[in-house]
Amino acid sequence: MTVPDDGASLMEVLRDRLGIRSVKDGCSPQGQCGCCTVWVDKKPRVSCVTPARRVAGRAITTLAGLPEPVRTAWGDAFTASGASQCGFCTPGIIMRLAAVSERSTADRARSPVGSALAAHLCRCTGWQTIVEAADCLGRPGPPRDWGAAARRAEIEGGAPQAVGSAVALGRGGFADDTAPEGALVALSDGRGGWAVGETVSEARAAAGRVQGRRTPVAAAPPLEFPEGEWAVRLRTSWVEPAYLETDASWCVPGGEPAGPLANGGAFGAKVTSPLPGVARRLADEHGRTVRVLWSREDVVRHGPKRPPVAIGIAADGHGVIRVARTPGVAEAIGRVAPGLVVQEVDVAGPPTSVSIRGAGWVEAVVALSALGDDTQPVTAPGGGSAVARWGPDGLGVQVWCGDPLDDIVVRSYCIGAAHMAYGWVTSEALSVDLDGEIGDLTIRSFGVVPASRMPPVTVAIQPSDGPPVNGSDAVFAAVAAATWRAAGHCPQWPTGPIDQLEALSGRS
Numbered sequence: 001m002t003v004p005d006d007g008a009s010l011m012e013v014l015r016d017r018l019g020i021r022s023v024k025d026g027c028s029p030q031g032q033c034g035c036c037t038v039w040v041d042k043k044p045r046v047s048c049v050t051p052a053r054r055v056a057g058r059a060i061t062t063l064a065g066l067p068e069p070v071r072t073a074w075g076d077a078f079t080a081s082g083a084s085q086c087g088f089c090t091p092g093i094i095m096r097l098a099a100v101s102e103r104s105t106a107d108r109a110r111s112p113v114g115s116a117l118a119a120h121l122c123r124c125t126g127w128q129t130i131v132e133a134a135d136c137l138g139r140p141g142p143p144r145d146w147g148a149a150a151r152r153a154e155i156e157g158g159a160p161q162a163v164g165s166a167v168a169l170g171r172g173g174f175a176d177d178t179a180p181e182g183a184l185v186a187l188s189d190g191r192g193g194w195a196v197g198e199t200v201s202e203a204r205a206a207a208g209r210v211q212g213r214r215t216p217v218a219a220a221p222p223l224e225f226p227e228g229e230w231a232v233r234l235r236t237s238w239v240e241p242a243y244l245e246t247d248a249s250w251c252v253p254g255g256e257p258a259g260p261l262a263n264g265g266a267f268g269a270k271v272t273s274p275l276p277g278v279a280r281r282l283a284d285e286h287g288r289t290v291r292v293l294w295s296r297e298d299v300v301r302h303g304p305k306r307p308p309v310a311i312g313i314a315a316d317g318h319g320v321i322r323v324a325r326t327p328g329v330a331e332a333i334g335r336v337a338p339g340l341v342v343q344e345v346d347v348a349g350p351p352t353s354v355s356i357r358g359a360g361w362v363e364a365v366v367a368l369s370a371l372g373d374d375t376q377p378v379t380a381p382g383g384g385s386a387v388a389r390w391g392p393d394g395l396g397v398q399v400w401c402g403d404p405l406d407d408i409v410v411r412s413y414c415i416g417a418a419h420m421a422y423g424w425v426t427s428e429a430l431s432v433d434l435d436g437e438i439g440d441l442t443i444r445s446f447g448v449v450p451a452s453r454m455p456p457v458t459v460a461i462q463p464s465d466g467p468p469v470n471g472s473d474a475v476f477a478a479v480a481a482a483t484w485r486a487a488g489h490c491p492q493w494p495t496g497p498i499d500q501l502e503a504l505s506g507r508s
Contacts, residue, residue: 078133086172184197186293235492255280275293306358329360374485398460424494426483
């Protein structure tokens with residue numbers, strides 16, 4: 001097959017010219033998330049930073065090009081272990097793992113699954129279920145009620161969601177994957193406008209933007225502690241939700257724009273995405289269908305963050321929580337911590353949203369947990385409860401979420417929530433200067449915990465006759481509290497690596 005040599009990346013050629021949508025764009029042109037991984041002469045390569053001209057005459061294999069039995073086996077394995085939630089990152093991961101399985105036994109021994117995953121990021125699953133999928137490849141999973149599984153996924157993810165092998169193979173109905181052929185492409189020009197072109201390359205050239213990088217300036221909490229003598233103090237930094245599928249939409253003239261949520265809720269961060277409105281306006285202006293895409297840098301600059309806090313609590317449980325001004329955050333905190341006075345503060349920085357997973361109330365619950373012990377369950381506003389403890393075998397989680405509907409989905413979401421909470425406490429932060437400008441603009445600069453550093457998680461789903469309720473938000477709060485306890489209640493997040501956790505989980 002021949003395509004023009006016009007400077008396009010291999011990813012753009014595959015997605016936009018050949019219509020192969022299993023190749024996902026999670027960070028282009030950063031080459032850091034692994035979602036666009038394909039094989040070049042049977043070796044994995046991230047296609048977003050590979051110029052198409054570099055692979056002329058070489059064999060390119062995408063997920064669709066794997067033998068059908070191999071592709072099906074991987075999709076089934078990921079579904080059976082709960083290794084796919086939104087399904088955006090999994091096609092690239094499957095291509096990487098399938099390449100490992102193609103090697104000789106000796107080569108596979110030198111390239112374990114954990115090492116292979118070093119080139120990838122996954123925000124949903126917490127890695128453990130992906131490793132388990134590789135271990136159970138070729139073995140049939142248990143019979144399941146797919147309707148019940150999808151219902152549980154919607155309860156946990158906050159948006160309608162499908163569950164099944166097709167999702168793991170990248171067919172989750174993501175907004176940009178459903179755009180019709182021949183649509184114009186609109187990219188942010190970085191000056192408040194939109195650069196429009198016939199292709200991604202053309203729009204990118206019209207935008208004239210220089211790719212942002214990572215700043216050497218360390219992240220720091222933006223708020224000062226409230227004045228007073230406190231038994232407990234906690235303050236947090238700016239944190240990026242770090243969902244893998246960047247915001248996207250498309251619209252035909254006079255039509256309804258495609259929604260950006262697709263097969264996942266993006267942890268609440270896409271609830272107010274402006275891109276559908278932009279797609280509608282540009283389609284009407286140009287009289288043609290328009291795809292509107294945010295780059296990874298756009299998501300970081302303009303997407304909502306969880307509001308930073310600075311908390312002081314007295315021994316009797318009363319105290320003050322200072323929080324970046326955010327509509328609805330005082331009400332969210334008041335529902336779980338009526339003894340805390342909420343002081344909203346104007347802070348220069350990115351937008352914040354109470355829609356982000358547990359924003360405000362989790363910080364309050366975690367701070368209050370320092371006054372008790374690790375036996376008390378954390379109860380989320382949605383009704384679910386959880387307890388988390390670190391031990392010699394890693395992290396143990398108990399969750400009460402009513403009728404589980406599907407244990408595999410519950411477990412997957414709980415492990416994913418544990419991964420997010422562990423990273424939030426120990427490593428995740430954005431550098432934001434005094435003018436509110438973000439310095440960390442690459443996906444690897446957010447501090448997301450990689451597969452090699454995620455301790456094992458054991459989930460015990462406690463029986464209940466009640467109706468199904470969200471359990472993973474309670475797990476998110478419980479794991480944050482347990483991890484902070486292991487860090488000696490260090491008053492500033494992220495705490496950095498915690499030696500005690502490494503010892504407890506048998507790591508050196």
